[in-house]
Amino acid sequence: MTIPTIDLRxxxxxxPAARARTAQVVDLALQSAGFLLVTGHGVDDALxxxxxxxxxxxxxxxxxxxxxxxxxxxxxxxxxxxxxxNAYAEGVETPPDLKESLSxxxxxxxxxxxxxxxxxxxxxxxxxxxxxxxxxxEYVAQMRVxxxxxxxxxxxxxxxxxxxxxxxxxxxxxGFNINWYPSRHALGTPQPGQxxxxxxxxxxxxxxxxxxxxxxxLQVFTDDDGWQDAPYDPAALTVNIGDLMARWTGDRWRSGRxxxxxxxxxEPSEELMSLVYFYECDPGTVVRPLPAPKGQVAHAPxxxxxxxxxxxxxISVPRGGS
Numbered sequence: 363m364t365i366p367t368i369d370l371r372x373x374x375x376x377x378p379a380a381r382a383r384t385a386q387v388v389d390l391a392l393q394s395a396g397f398l399l400v401t402g403h404g405v406d407d408a409l410x411x412x413x414x415x416x417x418x419x420x421x422x423x424x425x426x427x428x429x430x431x432x433x434x435x436x437x438x439x440x441x442x443x444x445x446x447x448n449a450y451a452e453g454v455e456t457p458p459d460l461k462e463s464l465s466x467x468x469x470x471x472x473x474x475x476x477x478x479x480x481x482x483x484x485x486x487x488x489x490x491x492x493x494x495x496x497x498x499x500e501y502v503a504q505m506r507v508x509x510x511x512x513x514x515x516x517x518x519x520x521x522x523x524x525x526x527x528x529x530x531x532x533x534x535x536x537g538f539n540i541n542w543y544p545s546r547h548a549l550g551t552p553q554p555g556q557x558x559x560x561x562x563x564x565x566x567x568x569x570x571x572x573x574x575x576x577x578x579x580l581q582v583f584t585d586d587d588g589w590q591d592a593p594y595d596p597a598a599l600t601v602n603i604g605d606l607m608a609r610w611t612g613d614r615w616r617s618g619r620x621x622x623x624x625x626x627x628x629e630p631s632e633e634l635m636s637l638v639y640f641y642e643c644d645p646g647t648v649v650r651p652l653p654a655p656k657g658q659v660a661h662a663p664x665x666x667x668x669x670x671x672x673x674x675x676x677i678s679v680p681r682g683g684s
Contacts, residue, residue: 364390364391364394364395364584365391365394365395365397365398365399365582365592365593366387366391366398366399367398367399367400367401367593367595367598368384368387368388368391368398368399368400368401369400369401369402370384370400370401370402370403370404370511370515371402372384373385373511373515374402374511381518384515385515385518385519386519388515388516388519389519389520389615392516392519392603392614392615392616393614393615393616394584394616395582395584395616395618396563396602396603396608396615396616396617396618396619397582397592397600397601397602397618397620398600398601398602399593399595399598399599399600399601400512400598400599400601401595401597401598401599403508403598403599404504404508405501405504405505405508405572405599406500406501406504409497409500409501409504410501410572410637412493412497413494413497413498413501413540413637414540414635414637415493416491416493416494416497417464417491417494417540417542417635418542418635419490419491420440420464420488420490420491420494421462421464421542421544423490425442427490428440428442428462429442431486431488433465433486434678435674435675435677435678436671436674436675436678437465438465438466438467438483438484438485438486439464439465439486440462440463440464440465440488441461441462441463441464441465442462443458443460443461443462444458444679445458445463445678445679446458446459446461446463446677446678446679447459447560447677447679448559448560448561448562448621448677449557449560449561449562450560450676450677450678450679451562451563451565451673451676451677452561452562454560454561456555456556456557456560457552457553457554457555457556458556458679459556459557459558459559459560460543460544460549460552460556460557460558460624460625461541461542461543461544461558461559461622462541462542462544463539463540463541463542464488464494464539464540465537465538465539465540466485466498466502466537466538466539467481467483467485467535467536467537467538468481468482468534468535468536468537469482469483469484469485470482470533472533472645477645477646480645480667480671481535481645481667482535498538498540501538501637502536502538502639505536505538505570505639505641506534506536506641508570508599509531509536509568509570509639509641510528510531512568512570512601513527513528513531513567513568513641514527514528516568516603516607520611520614520652520656521656522652527567527610527643530643530644530647531641531643531644532644533644533645534641534642534643534644535642535643535644535645535667536639536640536641536642537639537640537642538637538638538639538640539636539637539638539640540635540636540637540638541559541635541636541637541638542633542634542635543558543576543578543622543625543633543634543635543636544625544633545625545630545631545632545633546624546625546626546627546629546630546631546632547630547631548633549625551627552624552625556624557621557622557623557624558578558622558623558624558625558634559620559621559622560621561583561619561620561621562619562620562621562677563604563605563608563617563618563619563620564602564603564604564605564617564618564640565604565605565606565669565670565673565674566604566605566606566607566640566641566642566666566670567603567604567606567607567610567640567641567642567643568601568602568603568604568607568640568641569601569602569603569604569638569639569640569641570599570600570601570638570639570641571599571600571601571602571636571637571638571639572599572600572636572637572638573594573600573634573636573637574634574635574636575594575596576626576629576632576634577623577626577628577629577632578622578623578624578625578626578629578632578634579591579592579594579622579623579634580592580600580620580621580622581620581621581622581623582618582619582620583619583620583621589621592620602617602618602620603615603616603617603618604617604618604640605617605669605673606642606643606649606664606666606669606670609649609651609661609664610649610650610651610652611651611652611656611657612651612652612653612654612656612657612658612659612660612661613651613657613658613659613661614652614656614657614658622636642666642667642670643666644666645666645667646665646666646667647665647666647667648663648664648665648666649663649664649665649666649669650663651663
């Protein structure tokens with residue numbers, strides 16, 4: 363499996379040769395697995411620790427308290443146990459994913475009432491954990507800057523202008539999930555076919571993940587190697603592209619298929635927390651594939667956010683479902 367670790371600092375310099383080498387490595391990696399690890403990203407380590415500390419306070423609250431913030435997939439608030447099954451997006455019925463999430467999203471209105479009512483609503487901040495709001499607000503601001511710089515790199519990796527993608531992110535949407543994966547002690551034995559997150563590809567443009575190492579952690583699928591543990595570097599962020607980006611490149615790049623393993627039987631106390639930032643384009647962007655020879659498949663153009671909404675709906679477990 364080829365998932366390289368890329369130091370972004372040479373890309374951030376003005377040296378054309380170093381930037382060209384970085385872009386070439388990115389292009390090759392995204393053709394293989396759809397994943398990268400990036401260091402030199404400039405995101406504050408202490409800030410990530412603050413978010414995890416505050417989020418653990420929330421997830422440790424009684425269920426009756428958390429239920430005050432309960433929402434459905436794609437909304438802002440708490441996704442409780444049984445809310446989501448990511449394998450549904452692949453047409454596979456599985457038991458619900460073994461996680462809880464706090465979900466936040468873009469909240470700066472565009473001025474278009476219809477767009478704002480769907481994509482730019484206010485976030486919900488749990489009153490019981492006041493430290494969470496400032497930490498998350500700062501983190502997603504850093505993530506947006508980093509994601510735009512990554513998209514500039516992706517444009518260059520395709521041999522296009524660096525603004526190829528960022529010209530569509532002037533008022534982009536984003537989502538931020540804090541995923542908590544409880545221990546086997548807390549959950550009991552998983553059902554057959556049940557994962558912390560079931561096999562899937564992300565739906566959108568680019569995902570930036572801050573994760574913890576664990577036995578029940580992230581795995582990535584490639585045609586050559588099947589399912590393999592994703593490489594881990596505590597200094598790195600994990601970056602993968604989603605279905606919209608794959609379509610945009612005419613399947614030159616592949617949407618990274620992945621899953622998060624169930625809590626391990628031999629480490630029943632293991633619990634993990636991931637910070638997952640999904641960066642998208644502007645609502646109403648029409649995604650058209652790159653033509654040949656760069657693109658390989660001439661997908662029909664799609665409205666980016668109609669596509670995203672359909673995908674989000676597809677992974678929602680019906681209320682009262684198993």
